[in-house]
Amino acid sequence: MTSQSRVDHPPRIADWLLSLFALTGSDTIIGDLHEEFSLQLSKSGSATARRWYWRQTLKTVAHLVRISARTHPWLTAFAVLAGFLLRRILAPLIDPAMFALLERIQLFDRHFDAYRFLASTGIDLAHLVAFLMVGFVVAFVATEAEIVATTILAMIYAAMAIFASAYVVSKTVDTAMLWRLTWYFADSCAIVVAGVMVRSQRITHMSRPSNT
Amino acid sequence: MADRGYLGEFEHIILLALLRLEDRAYGVTVRQEIEQRTRREVSIGAVYATLDRLEAKGYVTSYLGDPTPERGGRSKRFFRVTANGLTAASRTHRAFQSMAEGLRFTRSFA
Numbered sequence: 001m002t003s004q005s006r007v008d009h010p011p012r013i014a015d016w017l018l019s020l021f022a023l024t025g026s027d028t029i030i031g032d033l034h035e036e037f038s039l040q041l042s043k044s045g046s047a048t049a050r051r052w053y054w055r056q057t058l059k060t061v062a063h064l065v066r067i068s069a070r071t072h073p074w075l076t077a078f079a080v081l082a083g084f085l086l087r088r089i090l091a092p093l094i095d096p097a098m099f100a101l102l103e104r105i106q107l108f109d110r111h112f113d114a115y116r117f118l119a120s121t122g123i124d125l126a127h128l129v130a131f132l133m134v135g136f137v138v139a140f141v142a143t144e145a146e147i148v149a150t151t152i153l154a155m156i157y158a159a160m161a162i163f164a165s166a167y168v169v170s171k172t173v174d175t176a177m178l179w180r181l182t183w184y185f186a187d188s189c190a191i192v193v194a195g196v197m198v199r200s201q202r203i204t205h206m207s208r209p210s211n212t
Numbered sequence: 213m214a215d216r217g218y219l220g221e222f223e224h225i226i227l228l229a230l231l232r233l234e235d236r237a238y239g240v241t242v243r244q245e246i247e248q249r250t251r252r253e254v255s256i257g258a259v260y261a262t263l264d265r266l267e268a269k270g271y272v273t274s275y276l277g278d279p280t281p282e283r284g285g286r287s288k289r290f291f292r293v294t295a296n297g298l299t300a301a302s303r304t305h306r307a308f309q310s311m312a313e314g315l316r317f318t319r320s321f322a
Contacts, residue, residue: 025260028276031286032239032256038282060257067261 010037011050014057020199021064021147029060065148072145079142079149083134083191084156090130098123124183131157131187135194146202150195154188161185217269219304225250226262227301230272230293238277238288263291271297 010033018033019026033056040049069076098118102108107115135150142149161184168177219227229245230237239256242263246254266272277288293301 025264025289027286028239028289029256029260031283031288032243034286035240035280035283036243036256056255056257059255060260063255063257063261 008041008046010034010053011057014053017061018057018064019203020196021061021068033057033060065151068145068148072142076142076145076149076152079138079145080153080156082141083138083149083153086137087130087134087157090134091127094126094130095123098126128183128187128190131190132194135191136198138191139195139198144202146195146199147192150191154191157191158185158188161188217300218307219271219300222258222262223266223271224301224304226259226266227271227293227297230291231298231301235290235292237291240288242291266297267291269296269300270294271300 015030018030022029033053036056037049037053040052044052102115102118107118134153138149138153139146161181165177165181165184169175225246226242229242229249233241233245239259243254243256243259246252246259263272263274267274272291272293274289274291277290279285279287
């Protein structure tokens with residue numbers, strides 16, 4: 001696709017976002033926005049049309065989030081709580097499990113660099129995978145509100161990480177702690193990624209019967 | 213069961229737009245009609261959220277039109293006001309008129 005034809009089309013990421021958040025009828029909404037985008041394009045040019053499209057998309061997504069939270073408030077709250085509790089159960093098991101594994105394969109004596117990597121970054125990666133699993137569970141429990149539920153849980157963890165880091169840095173004056181924030185934010189992102197994956201899978205299943 | 217509910221402000225505006233547009237009422241035209249007449253920017257998400265709510269209340273019905281190329285092969289969803297919707301719009305309008313009767317808006321808000 002040429003760059004000219006790309007600017008003449010509505011942003012694909014915006015369409016993807018809309019299809020992700022709309023419980024039903026995303027095709028009609030996207031169709032309406034495409035139609036108006038063509039009008040904006042011929043009237044005001046590509047840049048204005050794309051700005052208009054993004055503004056409409058973000059406002060629409062905000063509406064869809066509100067509707068989703070309002071439609072399933074208890075289920076969303078339950079899914080978030082379940083994810084929070086699951087994470088509390090899993091978290092203390094990860095470090096001992098990783099060290100037991102390293103002990104078992106006796107990496108300390110044979111490949112010290114690999115041991116050092118797995119004992120530090122490896123544990124962080126294991127936590128990331130645990131967050132991804134928590135995200136999957138939350139998304140499955142929340143059914144149609146999977147994006148809202150996983151986003152709420154991710155925001156709770158991100159807020160906790162920011163407050164905890166600020167507290168530790170203010171007490172110890174050790175700014176190295178701030179670098180840990182990148183991992184904590186990655187953990188939060190993993191939850192949302194799981195929600196997006198489950199949602200995409202659900203959209204594929206929902207659209208399948210209409211194609212036949 | 214007799215429905216004695218009143219419409220919310222935006223629900224009322226949407227129903228009036230549908231009545232104006234008659235058989236041309238779908239997302240794009242409804243949004244544009246409201247923007248032109250009220251001079252406020254409305255998102256397509258707000259329009260559909262309200263239309264879905266009105267449909268659940270039985271005030272509007274919808275049906276899908278034919279797919280068109282400028283919409284990327286997607287169908288238009290047309291809306292029509294039901295008899296209950298017309299009654300609700302009329303009741304809400306009368307309530308507004310009754311509440312506004314005798315008030316001098318030009319002096320108070322100009």
